[in-house]
Amino acid sequence: MSTTLKSEVVSAGEKSPVFVSWIDFHGRSEGIARTLGINEWSEGGGAGPLPLRYLRLWTSTWKYLRSAKPSAVIVMQPPVVALLAVRAAVGKNVRICGDLHTGTFHDPKWKWSTKLVARLLGGSNLAIVTNDSLAGKVRKQGAEALVLHDLIETYPDVESLGAFDDPALAPLVDGKYVLVPITYSYDEPLYELAAATHLAPDVSWVFTGRPPSTFVDACNPDNTVFPGFVSREEYLRLLGHANVLLAPTTEEETMQRAGYEAMCAGKALVTSDTAVLKDFFGEAALTVPPQADRYASAVRKAAHLQAEFEKRITELRTDRVYEQSKALARLSEWIHGDD
Structure with missing residues (x-):
C-alpha cells in the first residue's frame, strides 16, 4: 500500500x-x-x-x-x-x-x-x-x-516565535519550569499534581487552561504559574522554553495530547506508567505512577537529564512518523473512497 x-x-x-x-x-x-x-x-x-x-x-x-x-x-x-x-x-x-x-x-x-x-x-x-x-x-x-495517533511533526524553534505576549511569563525563561497542559478533567490526578508543587519548590510549575479555585488554592503559591487560556503561538512559546513537559493521566488507555506535543517539540517528557504510554514512548520518557512524590522526583530528574531525554524523544519521533505515515495513507484511501 x-x-x-x-x-x-x-x-x-x-x-x-x-x-x-x-x-x-x-x-x-x-x-x-x-x-x-x-x-x-x-x-x-x-x-x-x-x-x-x-x-x-x-x-x-x-x-x-x-x-x-x-x-x-x-x-x-x-x-x-x-x-x-x-x-x-x-x-x-x-x-x-x-x-x-x-x-x-x-x-x-x-x-x-x-x-x-x-x-x-x-x-x-x-x-x-x-x-x-x-x-x-x-x-x-x-x-x-x-x-x-495525533499528528507527529516538528514544531518551529522557539527563537522564531519571538517574545512572550504576556510580559509576566518572561521570567520563566531564566529558571527551570515544567509545563503541565491539562483540562482539569476526570482522568487527571489534580490532588497529586498540587501536592507535587510543594515537593519540588525549586521548579516552577506552569498549568495552562482554566483551573478550579480549589486546585489553585492547593498548589504552592511560590512556584506555580497559571497563564490561563493562551493563543497557539503563546502556547508554543511556553512549550519551547520549558525544561520538562508533564502529561498526567490516571486512565490506562489514554494517549496524551501533551505527550505527542513533547515529541513534536523534542522536549523531555514525564508521563504516566500505563501500558499504552510505556509502549509508545519506551525509554524516551520517564513514566511514573500518578503520585505526588513520583511526579516531583521525575520532573527533577528529567530537568537534570534534559539533553539526554530530548535526544531520545527526537530519535523516537523519526520512527513514529514513519509508522504514522502508513496509518494516514490508509485513512486517506478510505476517505477518498479507494477501498
Whole structure:
C-alpha cells in the first residue's frame, strides 16, 4: 500500500471530505485535516447551558453539511450528539468516520454511549482510535477500527516565535519550569499534581487552561504559574522554553495530547506508567505512577537529564512518523473512497 497522501485540489462544485469538531479548536482535528488536505469545520457552540449549546451546534452543523454536501465526514467523538447530528444531516449514503477520543470509552459523561457510537460507525463507516486496546473494543462491537495517533511533526524553534505576549511569563525563561497542559478533567490526578508543587519548590510549575479555585488554592503559591487560556503561538512559546513537559493521566488507555506535543517539540517528557504510554514512548520518557512524590522526583530528574531525554524523544519521533505515515495513507484511501 502506498504511503503517499492524496492532495489534489478539489475543483469547484466537486464534493470533498470534511472534518467536523464540536470545539473551537483541537490540535488533533486540525492536524489530521491539514495532513489529509480536507476542510475542517470547528465550532464550540458559544456560552450558556449545555442543551442550548448543543442545539446551536446541531443547527449550524446541519446548515454547514447540507451546504457543503461532503463526500465523507470525519467527526470528533465525544459527544455522541455530534455524530447523530452528522448522520441526520448527510443521510445514509455518505460514509462517516468517528475520531474516537478516549473519553468515548471512559469519561463518565459519555461511556454510556460507546455501543451506540460503534453501531453508528458500523458497515462501510470507520472508527479512528489512538491505540490497539481501544481498537479491539470497537471491533468487538462490529465496527472497523484504524489506530492513528495525533499528528507527529516538528514544531518551529522557539527563537522564531519571538517574545512572550504576556510580559509576566518572561521570567520563566531564566529558571527551570515544567509545563503541565491539562483540562482539569476526570482522568487527571489534580490532588497529586498540587501536592507535587510543594515537593519540588525549586521548579516552577506552569498549568495552562482554566483551573478550579480549589486546585489553585492547593498548589504552592511560590512556584506555580497559571497563564490561563493562551493563543497557539503563546502556547508554543511556553512549550519551547520549558525544561520538562508533564502529561498526567490516571486512565490506562489514554494517549496524551501533551505527550505527542513533547515529541513534536523534542522536549523531555514525564508521563504516566500505563501500558499504552510505556509502549509508545519506551525509554524516551520517564513514566511514573500518578503520585505526588513520583511526579516531583521525575520532573527533577528529567530537568537534570534534559539533553539526554530530548535526544531520545527526537530519535523516537523519526520512527513514529514513519509508522504514522502508513496509518494516514490508509485513512486517506478510505476517505477518498479507494477501498
